[in-house]
């Protein structure tokens with residue numbers, strides 16, 4: 645599974661549970677997963693984002709992602725990744741909205757057309773934006789809020805560009821992700837041409853729980869990396 649490309653997984657429902665931390669409730673997976681996270685010091689092997697554990701949130705919202713498992717189930721050789729780095733690998737979960745009592749809920753994120761920024765850098769911007777947005781919601785806004793708000797608006801607008809730049813895209817991220825997941829492996833070369841310029845960006849509100857925690861746990865480190873990536877883009 646290439647960490648620098650968006651992709652799909654064989655078992656999206658299981659991947660969802662792993663990404664949202666439900667592995668922690670499983671007696672077998674809990675010790676395996678926590679050991680992986682501890683070994684990597686709760687730091688993402690892909691983007692470098694560092695969380696920390698606490699009594700209430702022992703995983704710090706990090707993921708022991710078993711990249712060889714179709715549902716990303718943790719194994720002793722799993723990688724420690726942040727949710728922003730795992731979600732793009734599971735588009736057939738991360739751009740699909742669910743229905744609850746007949747109402748459509750927000751999807752975890754969206755596809756964007758953005759060949760000029762690599763997914764890993766976007767992920768750093770994403771975890772920081774998620775943290776700032778969640779903190780604003782509880783009423784402690786900061787000067788950086790406006791920056792994050794316009795960054796989010798600018799990046800989210802790139803969702804509109806996906807259709808005109810991607811063959812077989814018919815107007816809905818979810819349908820595209822499902823078709824991509826069904827594409828047989830002999831078409832993998834075509835597949836990387838299809839998705840090479842596509843990236844994933846979170847719906848910031850979807851990740852509010854993670855954001856609130858990260859804001860407390862690691863804002864300073866996040867802030868530094870956010871600034872350095874923004875500088876690189878300007």
Ligand SMILES: [Zn+2]
Nearest residue numbers: 688691726729
């Ligand atoms: Zn990461």
